[in-house]
Amino acid sequence: MQRFEGQVQLVLYPFALNPTSEVATQAAWCAGEQGKDKFWEFHHMLYRRQEFWHRLAAPLERLSEFAKDLNLDATALKSCVESGRMQDRMKADKAYGQQLQVSSTPTMFINDYRIVGTQSEGDLVRLIRQELNRAQPQGQ
Amino acid sequence: MAKKSKARAQMLSPRQQSPQKHLTPRRWRLKLVIGGAVLAIVLGVGGLVRFLQQRDLVSGLQETGEKRYTLGTAGAAVVIKEFSDYT
Numbered sequence: 001m002q003r004f005e006g007q008v009q010l011v012l013y014p015f016a017l018n019p020t021s022e023v024a025t026q027a028a029w030c031a032g033e034q035g036k037d038k039f040w041e042f043h044h045m046l047y048r049r050q051e052f053w054h055r056l057a058a059p060l061e062r063l064s065e066f067a068k069d070l071n072l073d074a075t076a077l078k079s080c081v082e083s084g085r086m087q088d089r090m091k092a093d094k095a096y097g098q099q100l101q102v103s104s105t106p107t108m109f110i111n112d113y114r115i116v117g118t119q120s121e122g123d124l125v126r127l128i129r130q131e132l133n134r135a136q137p138q139g140q
Numbered sequence: 141m142a143k144k145s146k147a148r149a150q151m152l153s154p155r156q157q158s159p160q161k162h163l164t165p166r167r168w169r170l171k172l173v174i175g176g177a178v179l180a181i182v183l184g185v186g187g188l189v190r191f192l193q194q195r196d197l198v199s200g201l202q203e204t205g206e207k208r209y210t211l212g213t214a215g216a217a218v219v220i221k222e223f224s225d226y227t
Contacts, residue, residue, distance in 0.1 A: 006213050011210050012211075012222050012224070013224075015223040015224060020227055021227040024226040028226075039209050100197060101193070106225075108221065109221040111219060131217075135218060
């Protein structure tokens with residue numbers, strides 16, 4: 001993202017494929033209620049510590065512990081998830097993904113170009129450059 | 141007797157051996173026309189479905205990133221939409 005500053009925007013759609021991931025997604029959004037940066041910190045933490053929670057059937061306790069490490073209000077985060085108020089948002093994102101025929105993750109759209117599966121950084125950079133050239137032809 | 145028949149059969153010209161052969165090219169032509177038509181229909185329907193899917197996709201992708209978590213510049217030339225699962 002830093003490499004293409006001002007030229008690229010990333011929009012994240014957490015696409016929960018199982019109940020454990022649904023809890024994590026809601027927890028991330030609840031973290032975001034405590035600050036936009038907190039969402040991203042929690043988002044990165046979910047991947048960084050994935051092995052410690054992704055096999056748990058009920059990961060909320062563990063995720064609340066992680067929240068404390070990020071100086072989040074863990075009690076507020078937990079009650080936010082338990083209230084279920086992020087569920088509509090999660091369902092809306094899932095419906096949007098289905099509308100775009102997303103059936104597996106990760107799936108990315110670089111403008112209208114669909115990419116399914118994990119890609120190397122080099123491939124992503126190449127595709128972004130390609131789209132930038134298409135959007136801003138040289139000499140214009 | 142059998143030997144004679146065999147020898148005679150070998151002496152016959154290909155046209156005499158199988159008079160049905162006259163029909164074969166026509167039959168093949170008909171098969172080709174039908175096959176071609178079926179292929180054209182399949183390709184046409186496939187292309188139409190693909191076109192409609194792409195049109196829906198492009199219109200679906202017009203949705204902005206409002207109320208989403210985003211990084212980078214709003215209104216940038218390249219918008220990356222990432223669908224990912226945490227597990």
